[in-house]
Amino acid sequence: xxxxxxxxxxxxxxxxxxxxxxxxxxxxxxxxxxxxxxxxxxxxxxxxxxxxxxxxxxxxxxxxxxxxxxxxxxxxxxxxxxxxxxxxxxxxxxxxxxxxxxxxxxxxxxxxxxxxxxxxxxxxxxxxxxxx
Numbered sequence: 001x002x003x004x005x006x007x008x009x010x011x012x013x014x015x016x017x018x019x020x021x022x023x024x025x026x027x028x029x030x031x032x033x034x035x036x037x038x039x040x041x042x043x044x045x046x047x048x049x050x051x052x053x054x055x056x057x058x059x060x061x062x063x064x065x066x067x068x069x070x071x072x073x074x075x076x077x078x079x080x081x082x083x084x085x086x087x088x089x090x091x092x093x094x095x096x097x098x099x100x101x102x103x104x105x106x107x108x109x110x111x112x113x114x115x116x117x118x119x120x121x122x123x124x125x126x127x128x129x130x131x132x
Contacts (some may be wrong), residue, residue: 012085031080031090043107045077045130049089050101054086060118065091067120068127077127104130 010022029035031048039046049065051058068074083092084099094103096115104126111129114122 008123026065026074026077026079028079028081031082031087033090034105036080039078039080040105040108043078045127046077046089046104046107047077047127047130048075048082048094048101048103049079050082050084050094050096050103051069052099055084055099057116057118061100061102061123062119064120068124071124074127075079077130102126 026047036046036048036109041076047065049058049061051061065079082096086089091101094101096103100116101113102115102117102123104111106129108120111132112126117123117126
């Protein structure tokens with residue numbers, strides 16, 4: 001490999017490492033009651049997403065959330081995904097009635113909710129409510 005190719009390879013590897021090392025701001029996990037309660041007890045900012053793999057609105061919400069993931073002030077936000085198909089008792093416990101429901105908490109206090117919203121701006125505002 002010539003010197004020019006080594007430099008291109010090195011630059012490409014450096015760009016990949018830099019992109020991979022950028023911390024994802026949100027901590028995302030499947031909803032588990034014990035982890036959710038621990039986050040609430042710690043006073044953490046929390047976003048509960050009632051979602052389904054077959055739901056195009058949910059996919060759009062995931063994309064909007066991903067677009068916000070590089071915001072440094074969101075580094076402590078914990079996202080719990082509640083599966084609409086398999087965790088019916090959980091979403092009913094949150095008084096949700098449909099998939100594509102986003103519920104924000106600051107510790108144990110609900111700070112807001114959105115149903116069917118896919119705008120990054122609206123979701124950003126909801127997440128901001130968990131940081132106040």
